[in-house]
Amino acid sequence: MPINIKVLDRPIEDVSYLKATLKGMALTFKHLVNPHKVTVQYPEEKWQISPRWRGTHRMLTTETGKAKCVACGLCPTVCPANCIKLVPGEDEEGNRYPLIFEIDEFRCIFCGYCQEVCPEEAIHVGRHYENAEYSREGFVYDLERLTAQTHPVCEMWDPEDPRGE
Template identity: 70%
Template structure:
């Protein structure tokens, strides 16, 4: 016979079902007497988020309301899932701007590379996490929608943590 097989005999003594039932009831009573955890009432009570939480994107704007993006092309280049579409253009003064800037939030993995690589700090990840839409098209944020976002932005690092600098 290959290997050593150990055969165990079933115990012949009658077990006490009263003792097993009492043990089960004691466990149940312990759980009943424990203080209960408070349920969070979600729409009224929100979670306290970490300062580095990454949510939906937003675009920074100049004082006159124009988007800060200079259409350098670094953010679509560094994006690992290719969710950023950028079409550059130039105005009559020779300044570059983004004619089309779209982010597909449905494909985005919220890695933050676009925020880190931006030379003018135009694109930011915000702390907004409630993303519910009724159609797939609403997940594509164009430049107008990115500029309209007004939620706070995420921190790239935690200033109180010396290991993060």
């Protein structure tokens, strides 16, 4: 025996392998017959994600189906990952609108600042996590794609109701 093993001084009368084994087996059997399993059967069952989950973006539209964005340029400015590309345009009535609005979801860190800063409540981060694509280019979402998304959007934190009740 190695000499320097630390030996716990247990009362030898209380130590029983058989008793402990039977106790352990009773415990495992209880779990065996327990119908409540923790696994989520993914494609059929889905995890209930938080209302404040920040996933891939969505651009909200007006009643006429146009993007709400007025190309103010706040979101590309606030974006810490520099993933929003915005080229503003102006129509004959002097209304600004985005000529190009692209979000590179690979660069995005999903901080949600764009949603927070947007004065028109146009750009939102979404409650969505199934983002697989067949190519890297697929992850650069253009305006058409952003407006076409239908998943629910993230609920912002409300200082009046900090617990989300």
